[in-house]
Amino acid sequence: MSEPAIASISPTFALQFAFAERLIAWQRRHGRHDLPWQNTRDPYRIWLSEIMLQQTQVATVIPYYAKFLARFPDVAALAAAPIDDVMASWAGLGYYSRARNLHRCAQVVVEQFGGAFPATPDALAQLPGIGRSTAAAIASFAFGARATILDGNVKRVLARVFGVDGFPGEKRVENALWALAESLMPAADASDADLSAYTQGLMDLGATLCVRGKPDCARCPFAEDCVANATGRQRELPAARPKKAVPTRRTWMLVLRDGGSVLLERRPPAGIWGGLWSLPEAADESSLAERARTLGATASLDTLAPLTHTFTHFRLDIEPRVGRLDVAATRASLDARDDDSAWVPLADIEAYGVPAPVRKLLDALQGSLL
DNA sequence: GATGCGTGGGC
DNA sequence: TGCCCAAGCAT
Numbered sequence: 438m439s440e441p442a443i444a445s446i447s448p449t450f451a452l453q454f455a456f457a458e459r460l461i462a463w464q465r466r467h468g469r470h471d472l473p474w475q476n477t478r479d480p481y482r483i484w485l486s487e488i489m490l491q492q493t494q495v496a497t498v499i500p501y502y503a504k505f506l507a508r509f510p511d512v513a514a515l516a517a518a519p520i521d522d523v524m525a526s527w528a529g530l531g532y533y534s535r536a537r538n539l540h541r542c543a544q545v546v547v548e549q550f551g552g553a554f555p556a557t558p559d560a561l562a563q564l565p566g567i568g569r570s571t572a573a574a575i576a577s578f579a580f581g582a583r584a585t586i587l588d589g590n591v592k593r594v595l596a597r598v599f600g601v602d603g604f605p606g607e608k609r610v611e612n613a614l615w616a617l618a619e620s621l622m623p624a625a626d627a628s629d630a631d632l633s634a635y636t637q638g639l640m641d642l643g644a645t646l647c648v649r650g651k652p653d654c655a656r657c658p659f660a661e662d663c664v665a666n667a668t669g670r671q672r673e674l675p676a677a678r679p680k681k682a683v684p685t686r687r688t689w690m691l692v693l694r695d696g697g698s699v700l701l702e703r704r705p706p707a708g709i710w711g712g713l714w715s716l717p718e719a720a721d722e723s724s725l726a727e728r729a730r731t732l733g734a735t736a737s738l739d740t741l742a743p744l745t746h747t748f749t750h751f752r753l754d755i756e757p758r759v760g761r762l763d764v765a766a767t768r769a770s771l772d773a774r775d776d777d778s779a780w781v782p783l784a785d786i787e788a789y790g791v792p793a794p795v796r797k798l799l800d801a802l803q804g805s806l807l
Numbered sequence: 808g809a810t811g812c813g814t815g816g817g818c
Numbered sequence: 819t820g821c822c823c824a825a826g827c828a829t
Contacts, residue, residue: 488825488826489825490824490825490826491824491825491827492813492823492824492825492827493815493824493825495824495825496815496816497816531813531814532813532827534827534828535812538827565827566826566827566828567827568826568827568828569826570825571826574825587826588826589823589825589826590824590825608808608809643825648817649817649823649824650817651818678822678823708811709811710813711812746813746814747813747820748812748813748814749812750810750812792813793814793815794814811828811829815824816822817822818820818821818822
């Protein structure tokens with residue numbers, strides 16, 4: 438396969454020199470200035486927002502951000518909190534390794550940095566959950582550093598304006614975009630405010646005008662220079678991820694009831710829903726029945742309607758079964774068993790980090806009992 | 808370098 | 819509806 442052109446530099450060469458200045462001016466006038474994590478240089482607040490915003494849209498993050506900050510107002514409070522409390526506050530937001538890394542990072546900042554985040558991108562990128570782009574964002578917004586981000590917004594903007602072909606998930610294309618982003622940064626003598634406005638402008642342009650579906654090129658400050666706009670290739674750039682078949686998995690879940698309480702189990706730290714609390718599971722019907730007997734359920738289980746949950750990389754068919762604790766089984770004997778299971782009143786589910794579809798299942802169950 | 812890792816929005 | 823993907827990182 439021949440090597441496609443990474444970027445058509447010549448038509449846009451002049452733009453290289455004007456890009457940052459024009460973007461900063463646009464950001465000041467038309468960018469976003471009132472998001473909950475803006476108008477502060479508190480590294481804790483900026484860091485928290487950047488972690489939550491990884492692969493997650495702004496509208497989804499906003500309510501989680503407010504609740505999380507209210508519960509953990511500073512890095513010391515977060516570092517001192519039990520991991521279960523952190524997971525409970527993160528539940529529903531997804532990509533739960535972010536929450537575990539967030540907690541570990543807070544502890545490192547407190548124990549190794551005296552509670553103060555390091556100020557350089559390189560030092561930040563050493564911390565758990567902070568990669569190259571997030572490190573640059575934190576350093577830019579909190580410390581006015583000269584380091585570029587490269588998130589989905591920036592990839593889309595640069596791929597379109599400069600006509601970068603190829604799927605950005607491919608290393609060769611991503612490297613080209615990093616190099617392009619670096620080359621476009623404001624000059625070394627730029628002010629902190631300009632550097633922050635540049636970083637924010639990259640994201641604002643991608644999030645508000647240069648959107649995936651139907652970009653608003655008429656309002657774009659780069660419309661006259663944009664390769665995609667000039668050639669009508671907005672829908673083709675950036676190149677889409679290659680399609681792959683999505684496998685389906687199937688699991689049986691046990692809702693073991695005792696009055697208004699259900700039995701939850703802590704999931705292992707790695708893998709899907711790592712570190713969350715969920716229902717006892719089995720790989721097939723008879724295995725679940727066996728588990729139910731072991732846990733002290735009465736003989737027969739009720740069948741609920743199956744539900745499907747779609748992840749990025751597979752589809753999960755859930756077969757829920759409902760059982761009751763046998764009168765002969767004592768809940769105390771189960772409580773004493775270990776630290777990784779708990780009887781939880783349905784009204785208290787929010788105190789536990791529970792996967793979204795399990796939460797929905799239990800909320801529906803609680804509703805049917807009222 | 809490829810894969811695993813959530814959930815919800817937009818079309 | 820089903821498909822694509824979003825302020826990516828870790829292994």
